[in-house]
Amino acid sequence: MKKIISLLIILASILFSCESVKDxxxxxxIENQSTHTIQYYISRPEEEFVYPNTSLPTVKKVSREIKPSITNYDDSGSNWEVVYKKLPSDKMSLFIFDSDTLKKYNWENVRLNYRVLKRYDLTLKDLEDMNWxxxxTGN
Structure with missing residues (x-):
């Protein structure tokens, strides 16, 4: 019985001493204040093209739809400062697309004709100043 209690105490101390899962x-x-549904793509360090190359990737990688007056978010999985340190410059590109355009045209057409509503080339400071x-707005 003492061995079982000792084992439980050891297991409990191991479990509680481990770092908790990072949450x-x-x-x-990404806040959509326009009158149409949008989707976006963020060009991260591991992507095919990153700023200063503002080409769209050869494989379609866009978010789910964001309806008008709705805010969606993108999570980096790690601190954005770490992400920015991996970039070849101090900017990261965020592309906004009309969701209807992505439905109407195949990705190759979107890429080659650069059917982007707006492109933001953002520094870390820009994002901090914008409160992330x-x-x-559609303009």
């Missing part, structure tokens, strides 16, 4: 979310909010919220 921090490093997010950028990119607001698309």
């Amino acid at each position: 921090t979310v490093y997010r950028i909010d 919220t990119v607001t698309y």
Whole structure:
């Protein structure tokens, strides 16, 4: 019985001494203040093209739809400062697309004709100054 209690105490101390699972979310909010549904793509360090190359990737990688007056977010999985240190420059590109355009045209057409509603080339300071919220107004 003493062995079982000792074993339980040891197991409990091991379990409680381990670091808890990281639950921090490093997010950028994308707020849609336009009158149409949008989708976005963020060009991260591991992507095919990163700023200063503002080409769209050869494989379609866009978010789910964001309806008008709705805010969605993108989570980096790690601190954005770490992400920015991996970039070849101090900017990261965020592309906004009309969701209807993505439904109407195949990705190759979107890429080659650069059917982007708006592109934001953002520094870390830009995002901090914007309180981590990119607001698309349709202009």
